[in-house]
Amino acid sequence: MRGTGSLGLANAAVLARRGAVFAGRFLAVQAASVGFAAALFFGIAVTAYVPLPLARYDALLLYVVCLTVGFYVAGWETGREVGVICGFHLLGLCLEIYKVHVGSWVYPDAGVTKVAGVPLYAGFMYAAVGSYICQAWRRMDLRVTGYRSLRLTLLAVALYANFYTDHFWFDLRWVLAALLLVELRATWVHFSLGPNRYRLPLSLAFVLIGSMVWVAENAGTFLGAWRYPNQVDVWELVHVGKVGSWSLLVSLSFVLVATVKSAEGRLYGHAGDVASVEPRRWRPGGTRQRGELRSA
Numbered sequence: 001m002r003g004t005g006s007l008g009l010a011n012a013a014v015l016a017r018r019g020a021v022f023a024g025r026f027l028a029v030q031a032a033s034v035g036f037a038a039a040l041f042f043g044i045a046v047t048a049y050v051p052l053p054l055a056r057y058d059a060l061l062l063y064v065v066c067l068t069v070g071f072y073v074a075g076w077e078t079g080r081e082v083g084v085i086c087g088f089h090l091l092g093l094c095l096e097i098y099k100v101h102v103g104s105w106v107y108p109d110a111g112v113t114k115v116a117g118v119p120l121y122a123g124f125m126y127a128a129v130g131s132y133i134c135q136a137w138r139r140m141d142l143r144v145t146g147y148r149s150l151r152l153t154l155l156a157v158a159l160y161a162n163f164y165t166d167h168f169w170f171d172l173r174w175v176l177a178a179l180l181l182v183e184l185r186a187t188w189v190h191f192s193l194g195p196n197r198y199r200l201p202l203s204l205a206f207v208l209i210g211s212m213v214w215v216a217e218n219a220g221t222f223l224g225a226w227r228y229p230n231q232v233d234v235w236e237l238v239h240v241g242k243v244g245s246w247s248l249l250v251s252l253s254f255v256l257v258a259t260v261k262s263a264e265g266r267l268y269g270h271a272g273d274v275a276s277v278e279p280r281r282w283r284p285g286g287t288r289q290r291g292e293l294r295s296a
Contacts, residue, residue: 029193030136035071035076035131035133036068036128038128043224044060047063047284048224050060055110055111057111057114057119060119076135077134080264081131084134084260085131087126088123089126092127093120100116100117101117101156105228109224122226133223137266140155143189144187144190144202144269145188145273146188147267148187149258149267153255156252156255158295159173162176170275179247180251181267187201210245210248218238238290
């Protein structure tokens with residue numbers, strides 16, 4: 001019994017050590033991948049408290065344009081990735097104009113570069129999500145298996161359209177969310193951390209990114225970048241239900257980035273990744289056979 005207990009403690013120590021290494025590598029890669037978003041929120045924070053010679057929203061637009069150009073010149077974003085960022089900016093800006101029009105939220109500050117009540121820099125907040133996915137894709141060598149691009153693209157477009165139509169027609173987000181979960185039931189995202197390959201369900205990845213965006217949304221509203229109606233007088237935490245909305249919108253972000261990665265030949269899994277969807281076979285002693293994968 002004493003020997004069994006010692007073995008259990010040793011195994012627990014090994015697992016704890018592996019978990020710490022995994023967490024450290026994962027957090028380091030995430031910190032590097034959110035460079036554009038972090039720089040954007042740094043600008044939002046600075047303009048919230050530092051007096052400027054021009055309107056805050058105008059200064060932010062100039063800042064994020066220089067930021068985008070700077071990331072490209074420095075080689076942190078490729079030409080295609082900058083194209084993705086611009087695409088996100090346009091899609092996000094259109095959604096912002098519509099949502100402000102129907103009263104979902106407001107941009108309280110003045111600015112010359114406001115269109116229909118929305119500052120032009122606002123679309124770059126959506127672009128920050130696209131930049132993160134592009135950066136994470138490259139840094140962790142992301143690949144997907146079980147991914148059917150046409151079906152997922154149609155669902156993502158339908159989800160984006162529903163953010164408009166739910167104001168004058170039926171809100172189909174939960175129906176579409178259920179269809180999305182069914183579509184993604186066998187879709188995995190594979191990634192590298194150090195020498196190891198890991199995997200997790202793509203649907204879970206959407207939720208994790210959506211949760212991260214919700215945290216950023218709370219920071220943005222606290223700094224007055226925009227406000228929900230219930231935050232105009234006194235700031236309140238953004239409703240946790242927004243995590244679901246962001247998770248669904250992330251599907252469109254992923255589809256756009258996946259389209260670029262498909263053109264680059266970096267969408268579908270490596271030979272080892274494809275094999276990983278089969279049941280894992282372990283050798284004595286817990287070592288993995290060639291091409292097998294750890295589950296995150």
